Amino acid sequence: MHEELVRQFHAGDRAALARVISVLENQSDGHRELLQHLYPSAGGASVIGVTGAPGVGKSTLVAALADLLRADATVAVLAVDPSSPTTGGAILGDRIRMPSANTDERIYVRSMSARGRQGGLAIATGVALTALDAFGFDRIIIETVGAGQSEVDIVDSADTTLVVTQPTSGDDIQLLKAGIIEIADIFVLNKADLPAADIAMLDLEALIAEQKHAGGWEPKVCETVATTTSGVDALTAAIATHQAWLREAGSDGHRSRTVATVSWIIAATLDQTKSTCVEQLTRDSDLIEAIHTGEQDPYATAFELLGADPV
Amino acid sequence: MGFVPRGASERLVAVLTDASHEPGMSVDVSPQDPPRCLIAKLGLDGHDRGAHVIARAFRDAGFEVVYSGLHRTPEEVVTAAVDEDVDVLGISMLSGAHETLIPPVLSGLATADRLEDMVVIVGGIIPDTDHEELLDAGVNAIFGPGTPMEETVTFVRSAMRGDVDA
Numbered sequence: 001m002h003e004e005l006v007r008q009f010h011a012g013d014r015a016a017l018a019r020v021i022s023v024l025e026n027q028s029d030g031h032r033e034l035l036q037h038l039y040p041s042a043g044g045a046s047v048i049g050v051t052g053a054p055g056v057g058k059s060t061l062v063a064a065l066a067d068l069l070r071a072d073a074t075v076a077v078l079a080v081d082p083s084s085p086t087t088g089g090a091i092l093g094d095r096i097r098m099p100s101a102n103t104d105e106r107i108y109v110r111s112m113s114a115r116g117r118q119g120g121l122a123i124a125t126g127v128a129l130t131a132l133d134a135f136g137f138d139r140i141i142i143e144t145v146g147a148g149q150s151e152v153d154i155v156d157s158a159d160t161t162l163v164v165t166q167p168t169s170g171d172d173i174q175l176l177k178a179g180i181i182e183i184a185d186i187f188v189l190n191k192a193d194l195p196a197a198d199i200a201m202l203d204l205e206a207l208i209a210e211q212k213h214a215g216g217w218e219p220k221v222c223e224t225v226a227t228t229t230s231g232v233d234a235l236t237a238a239i240a241t242h243q244a245w246l247r248e249a250g251s252d253g254h255r256s257r258t259v260a261t262v263s264w265i266i267a268a269t270l271d272q273t274k275s276t277c278v279e280q281l282t283r284d285s286d287l288i289e290a291i292h293t294g295e296q297d298p299y300a301t302a303f304e305l306l307g308a309d310p311v
Numbered sequence: 312m313g314f315v316p317r318g319a320s321e322r323l324v325a326v327l328t329d330a331s332h333e334p335g336m337s338v339d340v341s342p343q344d345p346p347r348c349l350i351a352k353l354g355l356d357g358h359d360r361g362a363h364v365i366a367r368a369f370r371d372a373g374f375e376v377v378y379s380g381l382h383r384t385p386e387e388v389v390t391a392a393v394d395e396d397v398d399v400l401g402i403s404m405l406s407g408a409h410e411t412l413i414p415p416v417l418s419g420l421a422t423a424d425r426l427e428d429m430v431v432i433v434g435g436i437i438p439d440t441d442h443e444e445l446l447d448a449g450v451n452a453i454f455g456p457g458t459p460m461e462e463t464v465t466f467v468r469s470a471m472r473g474d475v476d477a
Contacts, residue, residue, distance in 0.1 A: 015423045018396035026344040088345050089370035095391065096380035102387035108394055113375045115345065 024127040041134035043254040049158025057190040059097035060226040073138035080144040126261040159253040167200040192223035277305040348399040351379040356406035368460040389419030417449040
């Protein structure tokens with residue numbers, strides 16, 4: 001167990017927090033004991049998820065949001081960027097948009113690479129959230145590129161999810177088609193000073209009017225210009241309204257995040273088991289031959305490999 | 312040993328517990344943990360073409376690269392390096408202010424107890440006569456113009472393993 005590290009972590013040492021996140025993310029020796037130890041300290045933070053297509057201004061918006069929130073709270077930002085599928089390397093550029101990250105000790109920013117992981121990325125962000133929560137941050141913002149299911153999973157661990165769009169972008173339609181609309185508690189139309197913003201706003205409102213949202217919350221739309229922080233105070237108010245609604249509804253974000261983390265671990269483990277079973281089948285001509293000769297049906301083979309008959 | 316579902320068949324148990332199969336208890340699919348690196352620009356130095364090139368070179372070598380952006384103070388660079396838990400700090404310096412701006416970065420890292428285990432490299436325009444002072448203060452290596460990218464990356468990899476005197 002990382003005793004010295006844990007001691008420094010609880011003493012509020014940010015270098016220790018940074019190292020703890022690395023240990024959890026890399027699943028280094030002792031990571032499970034460490035995570036187990038952190039949970040009793042977690043549960044106090046509220047989590048805002050921010051997603052949207054590349055270039056819509058997520059990082060700038062997150063910086064403006066963090067600047068406002070830090071007036072009466074400590075704020076942590078977890079920023080996820082894509083990685084190269086060939087080398088695994090990544091440029092993590094979100095921090096550049098967040099100047100106060102380096103000057104205000106009430107803000108902590110951590111960049112994370114997708115590392116080509118699917119379920120694994122959700123696990124990595126889930127455990128990093130737990131570390132930030134246990135460290136004592138009041139508000140945690142998680143920023144991710146809205147490009148696929150894994151990002152939807154990650155944002156699913158947020159109490160309030162913002163989907164950021166911009167005017168005159170075909171990407172918006174793609175974004176909405178991809179199902180991201182269903183996860184938004186608040187839509188943010190960023191770059192609202194661009195000429196086509198009025199039309200984009202009408203489109204968004206029309207879309208939301210048709211959308212049935214689970215749980216009875218009607219998604220809000222906010223206009224912002226993140227570079228000038230225009231509209232960000234109204235956005236903060238909308239977030240507060242949503243979180244008050246959550247409290248009213250008896251929602252428990254910490255509990256949901258724990259369920260999500262366990263479910264991601266189950267999914268990733270089953271995924272790995274599947275790969276192992278398929279690999280075994282590919283190498284085993286007898287098994288395949290048994291199907292071809294009519295000795296055994298494919299279901300029986302699958303269940304045999306898995307060691308379970310679900311029916 | 313791999314994950315074994317409850318009630319797994321003997322055949323599956325044999326496969327999952329076969330040491331020649333890589334998947335273990337860990338569910339991470341990445342073969343190894345990518346090293347993390349911060350490329351930083353300090354002070355009134357507005358030229359970051361070189362920083363971009365080195366950031367891309369490290370990315371292509373499989374590193375996770377955080378770029379600081381321009382005009383950072385030494386304190387900001389220390390905060391970013393510590394918060395991001397980087398293994399490597401690369402400072403690009405073309406302004407001639409290295410004697411003023413680099414020592415505070417090193418002392419800040421030392422205060423955070425990170426100077427010992429972090430590889431610190433400096434690139435850009437550093438006169439030969441100033442090398443010794445920076446190296447004595449804790450910089451691991453200085454790379455001048457024309458240094459092949461492979462040389463820098465190779466140095467960093469071996470310094471991270473502790474092969475070279477850090």
